[in-house]
Amino acid sequence: MALEKLRKEETLAMRKRLIGQSLRLFYSEDPVKIVRARGQYLFDESGKRYLDCISNVHHVGHCHPRITKAAAAQMELLNTNSRFLHDNIVLYADRLAATLPERLCVFYFVNSGSEANDLALRLSRQYTQHEDVIVIDHAYHGHLMSLIDISPYKFRKLAGQKEWVHVAPLPDTYRGIYQEGHPNPGQAYADTVKDLIEEVHSKGRKVHFNTDPYSFTKICDIQNSHPGGVFVADEVQTGFGRVGNHFWAFQLQGEDFCPDIVTMGKPMGNGHPLACVATTAEIARAFTDNGVEYFNTFGGNPVSCAIGMAVLDVIEEEDLRGNAIRVGAHLKDLLAKLQTRHEIIGDIRGVGLFVGLELVTDKEKKTPATERAAWVVKRLKEEHQICVSTDGPWESVVKFKPPMCFSMEDAELVVQCIDGILTEDAFSDTKPINH
Amino acid sequence: MALEKLRKEETLAMRKRLIGQSLRLFYSEDPVKIVRARGQYLFDESGKRYLDCISNVHHVGHCHPRITKAAAAQMELLNTNSRFLHDNIVLYADRLAATLPERLCVFYFVNSGSEANDLALRLSRQYTQHEDVIVIDHAYHGHLMSLIDISPYKFRKLAGQKEWVHVAPLPDTYRGIYQEGHPNPGQAYADTVKDLIEEVHSKGRKVHFNTDPYSFTKICDIQNSHPGGVFVADEVQTGFGRVGNHFWAFQLQGEDFCPDIVTMGKPMGNGHPLACVATTAEIARAFTDNGVEYFNTFGGNPVSCAIGMAVLDVIEEEDLRGNAIRVGAHLKDLLAKLQTRHEIIGDIRGVGLFVGLELVTDKEKKTPATERAAWVVKRLKEEHQICVSTDGPWESVVKFKPPMCFSMEDAELVVQCIDGILTEDAFSDTKPINH
Numbered sequence: 033m034a035l036e037k038l039r040k041e042e043t044l045a046m047r048k049r050l051i052g053q054s055l056r057l058f059y060s061e062d063p064v065k066i067v068r069a070r071g072q073y074l075f076d077e078s079g080k081r082y083l084d085c086i087s088n089v090h091h092v093g094h095c096h097p098r099i100t101k102a103a104a105a106q107m108e109l110l111n112t113n114s115r116f117l118h119d120n121i122v123l124y125a126d127r128l129a130a131t132l133p134e135r136l137c138v139f140y141f142v143n144s145g146s147e148a149n150d151l152a153l154r155l156s157r158q159y160t161q162h163e164d165v166i167v168i169d170h171a172y173h174g175h176l177m178s179l180i181d182i183s184p185y186k187f188r189k190l191a192g193q194k195e196w197v198h199v200a201p202l203p204d205t206y207r208g209i210y211q212e213g214h215p216n217p218g219q220a221y222a223d224t225v226k227d228l229i230e231e232v233h234s235k236g237r238k239v240h241f242n243t244d245p246y247s248f249t250k251i252c253d254i255q256n257s258h259p260g261g262v263f264v265a266d267e268v269q270t271g272f273g274r275v276g277n278h279f280w281a282f283q284l285q286g287e288d289f290c291p292d293i294v295t296m297g298k299p300m301g302n303g304h305p306l307a308c309v310a311t312t313a314e315i316a317r318a319f320t321d322n323g324v325e326y327f328n329t330f331g332g333n334p335v336s337c338a339i340g341m342a343v344l345d346v347i348e349e350e351d352l353r354g355n356a357i358r359v360g361a362h363l364k365d366l367l368a369k370l371q372t373r374h375e376i377i378g379d380i381r382g383v384g385l386f387v388g389l390e391l392v393t394d395k396e397k398k399t400p401a402t403e404r405a406a407w408v409v410k411r412l413k414e415e416h417q418i419c420v421s422t423d424g425p426w427e428s429v430v431k432f433k434p435p436m437c438f439s440m441e442d443a444e445l446v447v448q449c450i451d452g453i454l455t456e457d458a459f460s461d462t463k464p465i466n467h
Numbered sequence: 468m469a470l471e472k473l474r475k476e477e478t479l480a481m482r483k484r485l486i487g488q489s490l491r492l493f494y495s496e497d498p499v500k501i502v503r504a505r506g507q508y509l510f511d512e513s514g515k516r517y518l519d520c521i522s523n524v525h526h527v528g529h530c531h532p533r534i535t536k537a538a539a540a541q542m543e544l545l546n547t548n549s550r551f552l553h554d555n556i557v558l559y560a561d562r563l564a565a566t567l568p569e570r571l572c573v574f575y576f577v578n579s580g581s582e583a584n585d586l587a588l589r590l591s592r593q594y595t596q597h598e599d600v601i602v603i604d605h606a607y608h609g610h611l612m613s614l615i616d617i618s619p620y621k622f623r624k625l626a627g628q629k630e631w632v633h634v635a636p637l638p639d640t641y642r643g644i645y646q647e648g649h650p651n652p653g654q655a656y657a658d659t660v661k662d663l664i665e666e667v668h669s670k671g672r673k674v675h676f677n678t679d680p681y682s683f684t685k686i687c688d689i690q691n692s693h694p695g696g697v698f699v700a701d702e703v704q705t706g707f708g709r710v711g712n713h714f715w716a717f718q719l720q721g722e723d724f725c726p727d728i729v730t731m732g733k734p735m736g737n738g739h740p741l742a743c744v745a746t747t748a749e750i751a752r753a754f755t756d757n758g759v760e761y762f763n764t765f766g767g768n769p770v771s772c773a774i775g776m777a778v779l780d781v782i783e784e785e786d787l788r789g790n791a792i793r794v795g796a797h798l799k800d801l802l803a804k805l806q807t808r809h810e811i812i813g814d815i816r817g818v819g820l821f822v823g824l825e826l827v828t829d830k831e832k833k834t835p836a837t838e839r840a841a842w843v844v845k846r847l848k849e850e851h852q853i854c855v856s857t858d859g860p861w862e863s864v865v866k867f868k869p870p871m872c873f874s875m876e877d878a879e880l881v882v883q884c885i886d887g888i889l890t891e892d893a894f895s896d897t898k899p900i901n902h
Contacts, residue, residue, distance in 0.1 A: 035544070037554040046557035050564065051549075052575045052751045054761035058550040065552040069545045087547065089764060095543055104539040108530055109470070110504045111738040112522065114486075115493040117500040119472045122481035129485065140487045143578040143740040144765060150611050175763060176585050177613040189759045298764055303546040305578040305740035305765040316487045324624045326489035328610060329524060329733055330579060330740040 035067040036077045058086075058421070059413060069094030072435045072442060074419065082417045083442055088386075088433035091272055091299030092346040099302050102342035103335060111335045114141070115327070120337035127344055128310065131279045133290040138316035140309040141332030145268030145297025146174030148307040151326075152293045153178055153240070155311055156262035159318040162238040166228050169202045170425050173266055198228045198239070202425075206379040206390065207398050222254055229258050240264060255289065262315070265291035268307070269386075272299045273347055273436065276357035276384030284383065302343050306336045352436040356384040359438050363387055366447040374454045376401055385438060388423065389430040389450075400426035408453055416449040470502040471512045493521075493856070494848060504529035507870045507877060509854065517852045518877055523821075523868035526707055526734030527781040534737050537777035538770060546770045549576070550762070555772035562779055563745065566714045568725040573751035575744040576767030580703035580732025581609030583742040586761075587728045588613055588675070590746055591697035594753040597673040601663050604637045605860050608701055633663045633674070637860075641814040641825065642833050657689055664693050675699060690724065697750065700726035703742070704821075707734045708782055708871065711792035711819030719818065737778050741771045787871040791819040794873050798822055801882040809889045811836055820873060823858065824865040824885075835861035843888055851884040 038046070043065060047057075057063040064082070068075040071093040074082040084094070092099065106120070114121055125139040142148050157163055165182050167173070172185040180186045184199050193199070201209050203221035210217040225241070232239045240262045241254075255263055270281035271294075278284060282291055292315060297307035319326070330336070347353065364380055367389055371377040378392035378401075391401035391408070405422045408430055412418040423431040430450075434442070473481070478500060482492075492498040499517070503510040506528040509517040519529070527534065541555070549556055560574040577583050592598055600617050602608070607620040615621045619634050628634070636644050638656035645652040660676070667674045675697045676689075690698055705716035706729075713719060717726055727750060732742035754761070765771070782788065799815055802824055806812040813827035813836075826836035826843070840857045843865055847853040858866040865885075869877070 037558060040552070043552050043554055043557055046561060047552065050557055050560035050572065050574055051767075052573050052746075052761065053755040054751075054759070055549055055575065055767075056760050056762070057552060063552045066547055067545060067553075069547060074547070074551075089548065090546070094547070095545065097543075100539060100542040103542060104535060107535040107538055108532075110502060110530065111525070112501055112504060112509070112529070113524065114490055116509075117475070117478050117482065117492060117498045118502075119478055122478055122485055123472060125485035126481060137485065138487050139485055140490070144582065144763070146763075147579065147582065147611070154612060175761060176582070176611055177589060178611065186759065190757065303765070303768060303770070305771070311487075316489075320488040322625065324489070324621065325491050326487065326610060327491070328579070328581075330738070332486075332490075333738060335738070336740070 085420045085432045085434040089298045093435045093437040099342045102338045106335045106338035114332040120334045121332045124337040136310045142307045143305045146176045148295040149173045152264045156240040159315045160238040163196045164232045164239045166198045200225045262292045264293040268297035271296045273353035301339045304339045360384040363443040387432040400428035411453045520855045520867045520869040524733045528870045528872040534777045537773045541770045541773035549767040555769045556767045559772040571745045577742045578740045581611045583730040584608045587699045591675040594750045595673040598631045599667045599674045601633045635660045697727045699728040703732035706731045708788040736774045739774045795819040798878040822867040835863035846888045
């Protein structure tokens with residue numbers, strides 16, 4: 033197979049003409065054309081190699097031969113729908129169940145994290161018979177209409193906030209409403225949620241929580257004090273061992289905590305469209321009892337499940353969680369050392385191989401250094417062929433979520449390059465910055 | 468790879484325990500375990516062969532080697548997301564554009580027909596700035612929350628009809644409100660839609676149409692008389708040549724008609740999760756102009772697009788549209804002959820390889836023979852290893868939507884077996900029927 037079928041300019045021209053422009057390109061000023069990838073490396077049409085710190089979806093590494101082999105073998109044999117009995121769907125569900133608390137024992141397979149979050153909403157509404165939802169500020173739960181309604185990151189720019197949506201503050205101890213100096217920020221953030229719950233209850237209604245569990249604190253406390261609500265842990269970004277010490281981010285909350293629904297997606301199929309909802313027998317029963325069939329044409333097909341199982345195999349056999357612990361810690365240590373030398377580094381946070389480096393123009397005022405963050409991304413790509421992205425309400429956080437095979441040497445290289453850029457950048461303040 | 472990893476009873480027990488029961492099994496009383504498939508044939512764990520008249524998704528035939536090869540080759544090379552520039556997404560969009568009228572020239576790739584219909588709703592709302600939708604009675608547009616709202620087939624059993632949803636009667640000339648005897652049923656059904664439009668316009672609002680274009684008549688007339696609305700053709704079931712004479716079912720309406728949005732799904736990836744929305748430059752621009760990014764994690768990835776192009780190749784090279792015309796016509800002819808001998812056959816309808824056989828207990832009253840249809844499905848499976856399903860508001864229609872490689876001999880076999888069942892069944896009227 034020829035690696036490039038069109039000249040880059042032609043690809044770009046066709047893309048502008050044929051593909052909806054709401055779908056944006058990375059590095060839109062000078063987009064990268066990637067034709068090949070392996071492990072944590074991307075290769076462009078000229079053979080230039082990029083270190084990939086962006087592709088959390090390609091969890092066990094790009095084009096892992098084990099995954100390709102499993103997919104091709106099952107594609108040759110059978111890829112029918114889940115209305116026929118098949119071993120793969122039940123064996124895969126069983127393997128996922130082994131990673132979760134015992135009460136999360138019923139599975140629904142779908143094709144994307146968005147489909148999973150939409151189904152989670154349906155399940156929890158059917159169970160509670162109420163529609164109120166508490167979400168965390170700045171959250172994004174997916175691109176579907178139902179999910180834009182519960183994603184402050186999107187609805188603020190679109191249809192606005194629905195009456196039944198309640199937004200809790202982002203539990204950010206760096207620049208949130210309760211910061212490091214506070215005696216008990218975890219409790220204080222939990223109390224903001226409790227207040228929202230009381231408000232909903234005072235109207236005689238029940239509530240669902242929908243959150244990225246990684247960012248939250250004292251969830252267990254909230255859950256225990258308000259039985260009857262449904263807690264949805266959105267593990268689409270954070271699951272499958274990315275946080276290192278645990279398979280699921282919600283497990284960072286301790287053993288006492290168990291969500292009522294867990295949604296999973298992105299890394300689950302290493303790029304193959306595969307996602308899932310896990311829930312309790314009780315919630316599943318309420319959904320079945322409405323008497324309406326739920327059928328997802330592609331969800332849980334034998335090929336998707338074969339790929340999902342191969343991903344679990346590789347995570348275990350290559351000890352990728354162990355790698356996330358070791359390399360993630362090393363990356364944070366190196367960034368912490370960098371912070372002592374660069375005033376612009378405001379905060380370093382994250383767990384496992386999900387790490388953020390927040391840049392500020394003023395350390396006291398914590399003024400977001402949005403332009404500088406974009407500049408770092410641009411320079412890392414242009415000078416060093418390293419792909420990173422920005423995130424956060426002000427796009428001031430340089431984010432690392434590489435394939436889980438990211439190495440100690442990769443971490444060292446990235447930090448060394450950032451060091452160089454920040455050092456040199458101190459002299460370029462007067463240059464106009466285009467991004 | 469061992470074809471069976473668990474004994475059938477074990478698979479069934481694990482399925483009951485681990486998979487949400489809202490997902491129903493075919494032949495729930497005695498489910499079939501399929502371990503292998505090829506072309507139009509399914510094979511169970513004992514090697515027994517079933518003729519497949521159900522799997523419209525596996526459009527070019529189960530496990531087509533050409534598709535597997537294309538998927539594996541691209542998986543070995545690269546499967547990144549559509550924020551990087553890649554040839555496959557633009558080449559595939561270009562190939563799809565060649566099958567459509569010129570004005571449908573902008574593409575969004577997603578993972579399922581449901582995701583496509585949800586995005587179509589977002590696009591048309593953003594463009595019209597109104598939310599009213601006209602849908603056809605009994606329609607099903609997908610499993611997402613937004614689509615249950617516009618699917619009478621579902622919302623009648625669930626949350627009920629929203630104020631902004633308007634249901635037009637099913638244009639069914641067999642048992643609908645205007646039947647064959649009517650001087651101009653096509654016009655009469657179109658007029659019911661026009662009335663709904665007038666009603667919406669009288670409130671100062673605009674309207675979208677969302678329909679399976681195959682079932683509709685005189686659409687062009689409606690469209691011309693009410694500019695400013697958006698016509699969405701849901702081709703998730705009917706596209707990619709299934710109707711034989713045309714690549715898209717909406718083309719049955721004649722060359723004057725062009726929808727504003729076309730959604731596609733099921734057959735597109737021959738089982739791989741792949742779907743798409745095609746629209747006009749004007750509607751795409753309105754969506755881009757809201758300034759909000761639309762990103763679909765897996766949508767339009769190089770592997771999905773490679774598979775999609777391979778499906779188009781096989782449709783062309785094996786002349787599957789030609790086959791759908793020839794075999795579909797033969798199937799309808801044979802069924803028509805059967806009708807002269809069996810009182811229970813009320814109607815035969817369909818186009819290409821999408822054919823329905825409606826059973827009635829009383830030919831004058833057109834009383835749906837729901838139990839008899841279920842009996843035919845059961846006997847075809849048990850006695851002849853032929854898989855068909857029922858459809859329609861009363862599940863009285865035996866439906867044929869086989870892989871497009873379905874042969875003349877397959878059609879003859881199916882009709883011969885139905886003949887036998889209906890003949891024998893005339894003598895079993897007093898037997899209790901369990902299904």
